[in-house]
Amino acid sequence: MAHRSRLAGFIIDSQVDDLPAASAFWSSALGLEVTHPDDGDLGIYDKFEPGPGGLHIEVQKVKHEARVHLDIETDDIDAEVARLEALGAKRVQHVRNRWWVMEAPTGHRFCVVPMDEDSTRGAPNRWP
Secondary structure (H helix, E strand, C coil): CEEEEEEEEEEEEECCHHHHHHHHHHHHHHHEEECCCCHHHHHCEEEECCCHHHHHEEEEEEECCCCCEEEEEEHHCCCCCCCHHHHEEEEEEEECEEEEECCCCCCCECCCCCCCCCCCCCCEEEEC
């Protein structure tokens, strides 16, 4: 069955105790306002206003080393994960039964997340 996917944006994984301070730095550095502090009420995500092209950008408090990772959004998580596995990616962790953390053949981590149909990110790719 056909499905759609596209780049959703990027997440700035930050190994910090003070999430608001990390977000304040990135807000100033990127010229984007934090519009949803403590998004999800978990104390680990600060979401910014949409970035260029409508990209989703947030700072995430993590325990692993600091890095930036991409999110790929899709209207069919299972189909997109299978497509990416066929390209050489591997599953790492299923998070909250909602999205997958994956690893590219290059070692880079990224997430496959549910599609935001209301975003302004442009038309998604269609896959057979």
